Amino acid sequence: MTLITDVRLRRILDSRGNPTVEADVLTESGGFGRAAAPSGASTGEYEAVERPPTEAIAAAREHAVPRLVGEAYAGNQREVDAILHAADGTDDFSEIGANSAVAISMAAAKAGADVLGAPLFQHLGGTFRGENFPIPLGNVVGGGEHAADATDIQEFLAAPVGAPSVEDAVFANAAVHAAVADLLEERDEPAGKGDEGAWAPSIDDGEAFEIVDEAVSMVADEVGFEIGFGLDVAAAEMYDADSETYEYESAGTSRDTDEQIDYIADLVDEYDLVYVEDPLDENDYDAFADLTDRVGDRTLICGDDLFVTNTDRLVEGIDLGAANSILIKPNQIGTLTDAFDAIELATKNGYDSVVSHRSGETEDTTIAHLAVATDAPFIKTGAVGGERTAKLNELVRIADDAT
């Protein structure tokens, strides 16, 4: 029933106005799945390779589509993804492009779910998946590679850890985003928005800490449940390998690795941070391990550029005690199977998985289903903006049994 009869690929727009790959997968019994690849700006050095969409589409049409059509079953995700790997023939999807691979992989999953008449999260997670919903981490102030002339730290995140429901959590993050706007106005700090919809004022990190801390406390008082504070430092983007220092350009500060570890550890205590992503360079497992040793009992230290959703890199991190959490971005690794395997390995080793969007996104909602299917404790997918609310609203629908 789920035999694939056609795979169609096309270029569509992403949220930055750049082209990206969209895939349609059709099956023998009329099943249909459509999915699109997202795209990063602060990409990790070890991510699977995204090719220019025109090239990725041509290569996938030549190498992957003939091996899938009439040969593979959309309901058998591992088979589809193994064929994508075999058709590509490289370690990093540099032949067909991780963008073509992930679009086809996710579209096949949706086609499989369509034939089965099940929501995607149910198809992916099975009937015995847990009943939990991920806590959404909402980006409310940001800079780094996501906005010009804004904070050095890439993302200041609201983390509604005490929310009684996913709906409450989603609305709390939007309220923090709105509260930040009010506080910026009071301080006469005009702000546009960065790529992920977070406010991107021309302020230094110190001022951003004050504002987000206040906004989070105000909204927590209003809603009556705990809202934590988190960061994506995206430190690889500020690391200068020649001088071995972290360069905070807007603040005019430079820190060596030990100073960076001290700085982050102090921030964890000062702001009760519940989540810190990529606080150190993506090649420095040892520094990650030092920091995790110091503060890992009271906050999540999450590897994004460090692990790039790659089980080999995660194994190394687990061996060294480099973190206690992993970011999961399907397009970093190229298929849903690889993303699932990373989550499973993380869970077995006591790491929390954070399923994540990219800064360049589409209306695709697969990550909302992936997070629910795998019982991931967190999802990071912005706070506002159409391509972000597409995922947040889908979570609300899943919770309401309305997908």
Ligand SMILES: C=C(OP(=O)(O)O)C(=O)O
């Ligand atoms: C979402 C992120 O940004 P990008 O997609 O630019 O890598 C991130 O760094 O976590």
Ligand SMILES: [Mg+2]
């Ligand atoms: Mg990150």
